[in-house]
Amino acid sequence: xxxxxxxxxxxxxxxxxxxxxxxxxxxxxxxxxxxxxxxxxxxxxxxxxxxxxxxxxxxxxxxxxxxxxxxxxxxxxxxxxxxxxxxxxxxxxxxxxxxxxxxxxxxxxxxxxxxxxxxxxxxxxxxxxxxxxxxxxxxxxxxxxxxxxxxxxxxxxxxxxxxxxxxxxxxxxxxxxxxxxxxxxxxxxxxxxxxxxxxxxxxxxxxxxxxxxxxxxxx
Numbered sequence: 428x429x430x431x432x433x434x435x436x437x438x439x440x441x442x443x444x445x446x447x448x449x450x451x452x453x454x455x456x457x458x459x460x461x462x463x464x465x466x467x468x469x470x471x472x473x474x475x476x477x478x479x480x481x482x483x484x485x486x487x488x489x490x491x492x493x494x495x496x497x498x499x500x501x502x503x504x505x506x507x508x509x510x511x512x513x514x515x516x517x518x519x520x521x522x523x524x525x526x527x528x529x530x531x532x533x534x535x536x537x538x539x540x541x542x543x544x545x546x547x548x549x550x551x552x553x554x555x556x557x558x559x560x561x562x563x564x565x566x567x568x569x570x571x572x573x574x575x576x577x578x579x580x581x582x583x584x585x586x587x588x589x590x591x592x593x594x595x596x597x598x599x600x601x602x603x604x605x606x607x608x609x610x611x612x613x614x615x616x617x618x619x620x621x622x623x624x625x626x627x628x629x630x631x632x633x634x635x636x637x638x639x640x641x642x643x644x645x646x
Contacts, residue, residue, distance in 0.1 A: 431570070432587040432598045439605040440464040444628030448576055449541055451520045451560065452632035455512045457492030460627045467491055467631065469638050471619035481639055486622075495519060495632070497639050508639050509552065510632060520560065520636050521552045524643065533563040533640045535633070542578050561633070563640050572644070574599075574637065586637060597641060599634065607634045609641065 443462060450458045466486040481497035484490065494513030506524040511517070521536040536550055536557035547556040559577040563586075574584035584606060589596040599607035606629045611621040621638050625631045 432589050432600075434589045434596065435598055435605045435608050440608070440624055440626055442604050442606075442626055444601055444604070444606060444626055446628050448578075448630070449539070450630040450632065451510070451537055451636070452492055452495065452630070454539075455493045455495060455515075455519050455632075457495055457519070457632050459630055460625070462627050464627060465625040465631050467623045467625070467635070469497075469621040469623055469635055471642070481635075483635060491631075495635070497635065499639075499643075506643075508636075508643065510636060510639075518552050518555070519632055521550075521557055522636050522640055523550070524640075530564065530566040530569070531644055532565075533644075535560045535563065535636055535640075541576065545577065563637065565644055572637075572641065586641060595641075595645070599629075599637065601629065607637075609634070609638050611638075611642070 446459055452458055468484045469481050472480040472482055480499055483495050495510060496513055497508055497510050499508045508522045509518050510520040512519055518538055523534050525532045536548060537560040538555055538557060540558045541560055545558050548559045550557045561574055561576045563572050563574050565572045570588040572586040573582035575582040584599060584601045586597050586599050589598055595611045597609040598605060606626050608624045609621055619642060623634055623638055625634050
């Protein structure tokens with residue numbers, strides 16, 4: 428149950444994945460790369476009012492897409508984090524947590540359908556109906572999360588710790604191949620700062636959501 432995945436090597440990030448699902452950020456300047464890995468910094472804003480807020484930058488310090496950022500909600504009935512377009516202020520994705528006896532589950536919602544026949548989820552954000560995009564599940568005493576798209580019958584992605592100590596490092600696999608690497612820890616002096624490497628063909632906005640979700644599940 429406490430499985431630790433090996434740390435990816437450079438060639439693992441050259442794996443190009445086929446784009447098989449609609450990308451969350453395709454209308455926000457933040458879609459998948461076609462041939463080169465993307466590297467991002469996802470950093471929690473300290474002393475921000477309202478919950479777990481994260482700014483997102485490229486490795487060189489530039490803005491990502493339409494200046495995307497994550498806004499959390501604290502002291503509310505719904506444990507929620509929203510990936511927002513910094514230009515239009517529209518939601519790119521909405522992540523909501525649910526506790527149950529089998530562990531924690533986060534639902535990731537999108538304002539747009541994942542597939543053309545998809546019906547609304549019944550949930551909404553700021554008056555706009557949402558569609559279920561994926562769910563992230565973690566069982567008690569497990570170091571692995573499973574990610575299942577709404578149009579899948581089983582998880583196509585997993586998130587696994589590489590080591591069971593600080594700094595935190597996680598590998599995201601898609602169909603058994605490296606899809607992303609999430610590093611958070613002492614290299615910046617802040618455990619709530621993450622360096623994220625996303626393989627070509629993988630939705631970077633989904634990986635950003637997974638980074639924020641893993642951070643929240645750790646608390």
